[in-house]
Amino acid sequence: MPKRKRNLVFALSLCALSTAGLTIGTSAADADQRSVAAGQTAHASHVPGRPAAVLDASVTFESGVYTVSWRGGRSQITVVASNDPDSTVAGKTVGSGSASGSIRVRGLDPNQRWYFHLRRTRGDIVVVSTQGLGLVNAPNLRDLGGYRTGDGKRVKPGLLFRGDSMSDLSDSELAMVARLDLSKVIDLRTPDEVAHHPDRLPPGVQHVSDSVFDPEDPYATGVVSALDEAKTFELMGYASGGYLGMNAELGGAPRPTYAYRKLFAEIVQAQGKPVLFHCSVGDDRTGWAAYVLLRLLGAADSDAVDDYLDSNTFNHDVLVDYTKRYKSLGFTQDQADLSLKASYIHAALKAAVQVYGSFDDYVRVGLGLTAEDVKTLRAGYLTA
Known part of the structure; x- marks a missing residue:
């Protein structure tokens, strides 16, 4: 058994x-x-403080590559990777895009858990991570x-x-x-x-x-x-x-x-x-x-x-x-x-x-x- x-x-x-x-x-x-x-998909979590400018966001992980996607934003989006879900913690900028889009992120330590903070100039919009820990x-x-x-x-x-x-x-x-x-x-x-x-x-x-x-x-x-x-x-x-x-x-x-x-x-x-x-x-x-x-x-x-x-x-x-x-x-x-x-x-x-x-x-x-x-x-x- x-x-x-x-x-x-x-x-x-x-x-x-x-x-x-x-x-x-x-x-x-x-x-x-x-x-x-x-x-290995996930749901987005809106960070407190502002109305959500992103209607939906997700991240998938396959073969060492994270794909972060979003739609419905109203302005340029910057994506920051961090080992902490807290939006106040500094992280590493891994990409950016228009109001709706996606990026592929390589080279992150696979032994760490990564949270992706989707930000605009006035602050965080959403935080997203994979559902499973792998x-x-x-x-x-x-x-x-x-x-x-x-x-x-x-x-x-x-x-x-x-x-x-x-x-x-x-x-x-x-x-x-x-x-x-x-x-x-x-x-x-x-x-x-x-x-x-x-x-x-x-x-x-x-x-x-x-x-x-x-x-x-x-x-x-x-x-x-x-x-x-x-x-x-x-x-x-x-x-x-x-x-x-x-x-x-x-x-x-x-x-x-x-x-x-x-x-x-x-x-x-x-x-x-x-x-x-x-x-x-x-x-x-x-x-x-x-x-x-x-x-x-x-x-x-x-x-x-x-x-x-x-x-x-x-x-x-x-x-x-x-x-x-x-x-x-x-x-x-x-x-x-x-x-x-x-x-x-x-x-x-x-x-x-x-x-x-x-x-x-x-x-x-x-x-x-x-x-x-x-x-x-x-x-x-x-x-x-």
Whole structure:
């Protein structure tokens, strides 16, 4: 079994077989998989102080070359590269262009994380960076910055990160994570997962253990034979049934809700400092957390779902390997398809609404967040 996906089916089966009382279903529209964004693209974050003169901006990275693009500006644009998302920090001018255009940037240190500041003479316009960090041993570790909110603000880059297990980071990858200046890492894995594959963290970063699953359940700990695994995979309705069951559990069951209550309390307490939360692969337990966080910050449901589906890109190699494994056990391609679908995250949302009455009540009652808590989150992690 591929190491990075070793507990997925155990987790799927745990949730799929324990969702009694929750009605799982989706609309026909929700059942269609949404398009997946390119893994190394990003959204722009408008810097506080002035109305945005750039309507849209993005950056892609391929074969050592960054391509920074923008459209909708009203004047000449200067692009400055920096290792810091803070617009007040000086950087290196890497190009310029007209009100709409693009530049290609070569020669930047690949072991650094780069933020591109698009400026005009009166100050910064937007800050943009790649979504993913490009870590081979933590491929789903990425920045939540750049998403637009309903009131025109954006999630600040370089402050909120979601990810997968960090136990296998190389020394150079650990150095890159250190440069994120994280205040804390919130680990949603079980104690068994943490004990067998502890995170490699920079000195001084607080590690917060916050298991979403019941650590005493044998499926959560992975104590199950290959025969049991195949049989359980069939009983739970194959990959799709497992994912629907898991997400219903994540959104509506008491144990996960308690864990997410702790997660969001930790993020509120960080008061705008850089935070990372993760599980083993970064798509399920972390996926629901990221979806809820983006919605709390004011992002549209469609953007929060797209962020969830981006795991299909970042975890592509893992998904391919795991699908091959289940096909070798006699399952069809459709049965073994472990890629994420919009209907899965909407199953979590439907369960939360079913239990609490509305998404707002899930936030208020389930997660225990007050209006002041949400205000604190937005003040710390959104542009002004």
